[in-house]
Amino acid sequence: MNKMVRPFFFTLMLILISGSVFAQNPLTNEKIEQKVDSVLALMTLEEKAGQLNQHNGSWDFTGPVPDGNEYAQTRAALLKNGGVGSLLNVTGAKATYEAQKLVVENSRLGIPLIFGFDVIHGFKTIFPIPLAEAASWDVKAVEQSARVAAIEASAAGVNWTFAPMVDVGRDARWGRVMEGSGEDPYLGTQMALARMQGFQTSDLSSYNSIMATGKHLAGYGFSESGRDYNTVDVGKHTLLNIILPPFEALAKNGVGTFMNSFNDLNGIPANGDTYLQRTLLKEDWGFEGFIISDWGSIRQMINHGYSKDLKQAAYHSITSGNDMDMESEAYQHHLVDLVESGEVDIKFVDEAVRRVLRMKFHLGLFDDPYKYSDETREANMIYTEEHRAIARDVAKRSIVLLKNENELLPISKSTPKIAVIGHLAADKDTPLGNWRGRGESESAVSLLEGIENAVGSDVEVTYAEGYTLAEGNGSFSQALNFPKDDGSGFDDAVSNAREADVVIMVVGEEGLQSGEGRSQTDISLKGRQLELFKLVQEVNDNIVTVVMAGRPIVEPELYENASSLLYAWHLGTEAGNAIADVLFGDYNPAAKLPMSIPRDVGQIPIYYNFRNPGRPTPGPGDAGSVFWSQFNDMPNSPQYIFGYGLSYTEFEYSDFSVTKNTMAMDDEVEVTVTVKNSGSVAGEEVVQFYIKDHFASAIRPVKELKGFEKIMLETGESKTVTFIVNWETLAFYAADEQFKAEPGMFSLMVGTNSNDVQTLELELVE
Ligand code: BGC
Numbered sequence: 001m002n003k004m005v006r007p008f009f010f011t012l013m014l015i016l017i018s019g020s021v022f023a024q025n026p027l028t029n030e031k032i033e034q035k036v037d038s039v040l041a042l043m044t045l046e047e048k049a050g051q052l053n054q055h056n057g058s059w060d061f062t063g064p065v066p067d068g069n070e071y072a073q074t075r076a077a078l079l080k081n082g083g084v085g086s087l088l089n090v091t092g093a094k095a096t097y098e099a100q101k102l103v104v105e106n107s108r109l110g111i112p113l114i115f116g117f118d119v120i121h122g123f124k125t126i127f128p129i130p131l132a133e134a135a136s137w138d139v140k141a142v143e144q145s146a147r148v149a150a151i152e153a154s155a156a157g158v159n160w161t162f163a164p165m166v167d168v169g170r171d172a173r174w175g176r177v178m179e180g181s182g183e184d185p186y187l188g189t190q191m192a193l194a195r196m197q198g199f200q201t202s203d204l205s206s207y208n209s210i211m212a213t214g215k216h217l218a219g220y221g222f223s224e225s226g227r228d229y230n231t232v233d234v235g236k237h238t239l240l241n242i243i244l245p246p247f248e249a250l251a252k253n254g255v256g257t258f259m260n261s262f263n264d265l266n267g268i269p270a271n272g273d274t275y276l277q278r279t280l281l282k283e284d285w286g287f288e289g290f291i292i293s294d295w296g297s298i299r300q301m302i303n304h305g306y307s308k309d310l311k312q313a314a315y316h317s318i319t320s321g322n323d324m325d326m327e328s329e330a331y332q333h334h335l336v337d338l339v340e341s342g343e344v345d346i347k348f349v350d351e352a353v354r355r356v357l358r359m360k361f362h363l364g365l366f367d368d369p370y371k372y373s374d375e376t377r378e379a380n381m382i383y384t385e386e387h388r389a390i391a392r393d394v395a396k397r398s399i400v401l402l403k404n405e406n407e408l409l410p411i412s413k414s415t416p417k418i419a420v421i422g423h424l425a426a427d428k429d430t431p432l433g434n435w436r437g438r439g440e441s442e443s444a445v446s447l448l449e450g451i452e453n454a455v456g457s458d459v460e461v462t463y464a465e466g467y468t469l470a471e472g473n474g475s476f477s478q479a480l481n482f483p484k485d486d487g488s489g490f491d492d493a494v495s496n497a498r499e500a501d502v503v504i505m506v507v508g509e510e511g512l513q514s515g516e517g518r519s520q521t522d523i524s525l526k527g528r529q530l531e532l533f534k535l536v537q538e539v540n541d542n543i544v545t546v547v548m549a550g551r552p553i554v555e556p557e558l559y560e561n562a563s564s565l566l567y568a569w570h571l572g573t574e575a576g577n578a579i580a581d582v583l584f585g586d587y588n589p590a591a592k593l594p595m596s597i598p599r600d601v602g603q604i605p606i607y608y609n610f611r612n613p614g615r616p617t618p619g620p621g622d623a624g625s626v627f628w629s630q631f632n633d634m635p636n637s638p639q640y641i642f643g644y645g646l647s648y649t650e651f652e653y654s655d656f657s658v659t660k661n662t663m664a665m666d667d668e669v670e671v672t673v674t675v676k677n678s679g680s681v682a683g684e685e686v687v688q689f690y691i692k693d694h695f696a697s698a699i700r701p702v703k704e705l706k707g708f709e710k711i712m713l714e715t716g717e718s719k720t721v722t723f724i725v726n727w728e729t730l731a732f733y734a735a736d737e738q739f740k741a742e743p744g745m746f747s748l749m750v751g752t753n754s755n756d757v758q759t760l761e762l763e764l765v766e
Helices: 006-018 030-042 047-053 069-081 093-106 130-135 139-155 175-179 183-200 236-243 245-252 274-284 298-302 310-320 328-338 346-362 375-381 385-397 448-455 490-499 531-539 556-561 575-583
Strands: 053-058 086-088 114-117 213-217 257-260 290-292 398-404 419-423 460-466 502-506 545-547 564-567 652-656 662-664 669-675 683-693 702-713 720-726 743-753 759-763
Touching: 030 346, 047 053, 047 328, 053 069, 069 093, 093 375, 130 139, 130 175, 130 183, 130 419, 139 385, 139 564, 183 236, 183 245, 213 245, 213 274, 236 328, 245 257, 257 274, 274 310, 290 346, 298 310, 310 328, 310 346, 310 702, 328 346, 346 502, 385 575, 398 759, 419 448, 419 490, 448 460, 448 575, 460 490, 490 531, 502 531, 531 545, 531 556, 545 575, 564 575, 652 743, 652 759, 669 683, 669 702, 669 743, 669 759, 683 720, 702 720, 720 743
Parallel strands: 053 086, 086 114, 213 257, 257 290, 419 460, 419 502, 502 545, 545 564, 662 759
Antiparallel strands: 398 564, 652 669, 669 720, 683 702, 683 743, 743 759
């Protein structure tokens, strides 16, 4: 048999199963196609351009259009003429109802609007930032988080979220790593699919499911030096094998939309990239939904130096496959002209409109344009006790235990005196993180509150702010101001620490210090946090350090000196309660890092699945040599590697085996391992499965995650975990850009993180 190549195999399977490739596409429904045809046939060119135009909600739709506001008046007129296909940032049952009514009752064809909003990690009940959720490695929890977000958003009139962000992130300087799932394409793909399922469910037309968006196509996470919006230069190999897998999975599993990205990719702005949008997404992967630009990204092609004016930007955008224009007004002003002058073939416009209408039919908007605007649901389904309980559950699953040297954790609830230290410990805003939807400022449970909720009145809890961070919360600019800390809070903190049995010290970054536009060259602890940590440590060894951050923080002194360390990200509405659950042992932590924590920014980009250079280690007899791929001033390894995370119990791995050591291309083998909870409390373990392809037509990473399973084990209990390996597990986009497995030797590895693994060999034969 020849080497397996996916296009052939995939096509063959589809034909065998369904009799037609077409029928397999999750977004293809013949009845809907007929309806789309009939609407399209009625539309004027102006109305078509209108469907491709998305505007930001620019006035309060619950009142009359403000008379004196020319901008609002123009928008209102546009809406009434069918000149807008979608609004973003208009939320609330009443506001969306009014906006929809304006369109449905006044425009000639009454084609309903779609309402888009960035529901990134919750709507009003805020869940952990996506990077934190990825640390849970818990696909069910992540799906549930997206489900709750969809239930709340859809009750407030929103039927489309610009999530999940599936950009692989290897550079913690880039503030948007908080919004993704970290450095690994496999984990990222599982998280992407879980989120899509939670948002869309299997019935997109349901009143409480919302359309998802895979973003940003593509390469946005690889901006040079982690500076947001910066240029991206990556080879095809990395593009196909690292950056694109989550996009491909979303496309093939029925995501409704994709968003392109601000960056240029190898010299072409993503918004004008025909290869990405048409060749790959729409043709090769068969995507039938539509692509939305990012905010103003059509217009920004002028700044890139790609389009000479807005008209040419519109031309570049529509011909390369971007369907809807978010806030560039390029399609609004130029599409009709471009078609009438013959510069743009109407087929491009028709295709884009067809895609938008298709999704409006899938959402059921033509049957009932108002179904999401339900004030009763809005009053009853948002920020409920039940949703908050789920948010707490997901939050506790996202906390990574990095160190527990003296087994100080979990802390006994009868500890007489606990000193809580740190500005972030009492901060009710930071846990909401960036992209907090309609989460209310200052609405999170702080860690201090969480601790007070957890312990009885016989435990004395003291609090000292200690260090200061930015002044004030909740504003974009404030979090970026780092006023000098005069150290006036140090004395109180140190004296509280001296008197306490246990100290819980919180350090990190504020909620708006990571996120879009929040790139930093220095990602260590700001201000005098580390200094205070050292002072506190001098007077009390029993310190549990909690890091709250939207990205991996680089602070080797902290990591090396802290004896008990929890990485608690920005965990959302219930953050404080969830961290307390872990601190006091009501929940045994099981999360694992989705992104390596560097020792130094100079190591960035740093990731576990690197390719070996020609001089990976000193050669024989080279002791002391510098001529190998290393830093002269620090190890190559990160502080904490991808997949790392501890538990309050111990797990033993044994009986690692594979059913055969040689596998034919059309065969499969089973890899099994037994995991035993040999410690003294029940706990969950994320069993991780990696491979390495030893020799290939293009160099393969030293390790690649190919599977994981999160299992619960009582004390003394053992479970056997099985991973199935077939050609697809071993396949990659090879030197000829075909997805295939190449015969040869592979290592199969299982373990508790990407470093501590056991290895077996497998030979793949033709
Ligand atoms: C971001 C997108 C977001 C859009 C709409 C842009 O600045 O890059 O991810 O969906 O704004 O808010």
